[in-house]
Amino acid sequence: MATGKVITSVAGASAADVNNAVNAAEKAFKTSWGLKVPGAQRGRLISKFADLLEKHQDELCALEALNVGTRFDERYWHVQILRWMGDKIHAKTVETTDKKMAYTRHEPYGIVGGIVPWNFPLLMASWKLGPALATGNTIILKPSEMTPLTALRIADLFNEAGFPPGVVNITNGYGATTGDAIAEHPKIQKVAFTGSTLTGRKILKASAETNLKVVTLELGGKSPTIIFDDADLEQTLKRAAGGIFTNMGQSCVAASRIFVQESIYPAFLEKFIALAKHLTDNTGSPFDPNTRHGPQISETQFNRVMGFINSGKQEGAKVAIGGERHEQEGYFIKPTVFTDVDSKMSIMQDEIFGPVCSVVKFKTEEEVLEVANDVAYGLGANVFTENASRAIRVAHALEAGSVWVNCAQALEMNMPFGGYKQSGIGRDLGQYALDMYTQVKAVHINIGLKL
Ligand SMILES: NC(=O)C1=CN([C@@H]2O[C@H](COP(=O)(O)OP(=O)(O)OC[C@H]3O[C@@H](n4cnc5c(N)ncnc54)[C@H](O)[C@@H]3O)[C@@H](O)[C@H]2O)C=CC1
Ligand code: BAL
Secondary structure (H helix, E strand, O other): OOOOOOOOOOOOOOHHHHHHHHHHHHHHHHHOOHHHOOHHHHHHHHHHHHHHHHHOHHHHHHHHHHHHOOOOOOOOOHHHHHHHHHOOOOOOEEEEOOOEEEEEEEEEOOEEEEEOOOOOHHHHHHHHHHHHHHOOOEEEEEOOOOOOHHHHHHHHHHHHHOOOOOOEEEOOOOHHHHHHHHHHOOOOOEEEEEOOHHHHHHHHHHHHHOOOOEEEEEOOOOOEEEEOOOOOHHHHHHHHHHHHHHHHHOOOOOOOEEEEEHHHHHHHHHHHHHHHHHHHHOEOOOOOOOOOEOOOOOHHHHHHHHHHHHHHHHOOOEEEEOOOEOOOOOOOEOOEEEEOOOOOOHHHHOOOOOOEEEEEEEOOHHHHHHHHOOOOEEOEEEEEOOOHHHHHHHHHHOOOOEEEEOOOOOOOOOOOEOOEEOOEEOOEOHHHHHHHOEEEEEEEEEOOOOO
């Protein structure tokens, strides 16, 4: 927790436990879920579950504040995403000719695995649960070993909503045991993962070496924020700060590279540093309504982020503000802004996942696009300009799965979200996510062709 003290410990699922969950999920899929249940009925149950999430919102947010360090009054949209998915009834397309009829069925895979991280535990769980259940799959959900609490609580709420036993199975545990057992299980037909690129590779490899399960991956990022000199400076400052410091930088679309056109660079930097100072001065408990900046999730993550800060210093970047731990007890790091960086430095190439960014001067659109795209990742990108043609041109040229114009980290539940390059495979959210949880079957019927 925020103070670095242990809250509790929970039982971890062994490979045998995962197997039991898979057997329960298989039985449920064949008897009380999947194509045995009309989409509308599944939707009603999901909606009932969403109502319960809403009813218990304070309790769930308190658990996330305690477990993750997220501000208690932060209300993410796990409820809305479940409602949105629950409303979508499974569609089929039909085609006929006079002699032959053919149609497609979009069928659930059966048992899917959802492996999710610790940065937004409930929200990430909802991104996997919603489309998996709406399309008729049963699911084995593995939360991060660091954030088991809300997942355990929602297991009760699934029962209260009336889901048949075995449809939702929560298996807590470590990646190397529980996660690996899911990735390797021969009866799991699809795994949806959010987390590090390193673990994404392992899951893909496990699939290749076992049953070739379908794998969708939402991985790391190194998002750029590009600010042209015609941008609305006051708005842009706040958006750019939110783009990196939200959730203490623990977001896959954290925009840790901020490119500012040269004529506004000095003014931007001065005000941006002031914003970072405001966060530093309002660092504290996630339960304090005045808190604007909290802790990193764990000692491991704290050390990882401090390691990046130290590497930036060693490679010759200049610390404009922050660059050290906050005096407060726990894993608090001061919002950190680097200047004088080189695009090949580790802080400009690697995912930091902490409140650390670099502010870099650029001259031309062409120059900034080249540097912005020169990373292994391609998850998100932000562009600030009042010139509509330039906004569209730059949005199209950026190698990223989501581009935000005059905003940052502004996801929508009905818009696809996922990565180019090493940021992932497949998409979460929207109809695209629903498509990722079904496989299509073509049924051909001869209604008059004679041999
Ligand atoms: N894209 C994103 O939203 C996230 C990215 N990350 C990145 O990853 C870095 C490391 O964080 P970690 O917590 O170590 O990420 P991770 O990728 O190891 O953990 C994410 C999930 O994967 C599971 N997992 C770990 N090893 C596994 C395996 N062999 N098979 C199956 N599942 C496995 C974990 O138990 C957890 O549930 C962060 O610093 C950040 O850069 C971390 C969390 C979320
Ligand atoms: N992993 C998707 C949400 C986020 O990290 O911003």
